[in-house]
Amino acid sequence: MVYKPKWHKNKYHAIKTELDGIEFDSKHEADVYAELKMLEKGGAIEGLVLQPKFELQPGFEKDGKKYRPIVYIADFMFVEKGKTRVLDAKGYKTEVYKMKKKMFEYKYSDLTIEEV
Numbered sequence: 001m002v003y004k005p006k007w008h009k010n011k012y013h014a015i016k017t018e019l020d021g022i023e024f025d026s027k028h029e030a031d032v033y034a035e036l037k038m039l040e041k042g043g044a045i046e047g048l049v050l051q052p053k054f055e056l057q058p059g060f061e062k063d064g065k066k067y068r069p070i071v072y073i074a075d076f077m078f079v080e081k082g083k084t085r086v087l088d089a090k091g092y093k094t095e096v097y098k099m100k101k102k103m104f105e106y107k108y109s110d111l112t113i114e115e116v
Contacts, residue, residue, distance in 0.1 A: 014026035014027070014028070015027055017029075017030040019033060019034060020033075020037075026089065026091060028089050029075055031089075032075070032076065032087065032089045032116055033050070033076070036048055036076060036078065040078070044080065045079065045080045046078065046080075047077075047078055047079045048076065048078045049076065049077045051073050051074070052073070052076075052077040053072075054071060054104060054107075055069050056070045056072055056100060056103040057069060057070040070100070070103070072100040072101075072103070074087065074088050075088050075089045076088075076089075086111050086112065086113050087114050087115075088114070088115050089115075090115040090116070093115075101113050
């Protein structure tokens with residue numbers, strides 16, 4: 001695995017990083033991916049999914065105006081010892097993230113977002 005940092009930072013000072021041909025929003029997220037890939041290769045986890053999408057509220061139409069669904073896109077999802085885990089490599093928790101996490105925790109009561 002070769003890291004290719006992209007030296008432009010976003011507003012939260014994260015540096016986009018490419019690993020295995022995948023561009024991650026931060027080096028931290030790429031590091032988490034590298035660790036999860038090793039765990040998957042070793043058989044400790046299975047079914048690693050990048051950027052799984054969860055619908056928090058469906059889209060709808062009201063008074064002729066269409067509203068898009070509200071979705072939360074996690075960084076990773078996988079199964080460990082029969083339990084599905086959802087991970088988000090967080091450096092900074094925005095207000096939008098906090099709201100979506102709360103909605104996620106309500107709608108998907110059998111899952112929990114783990115911040116790493």
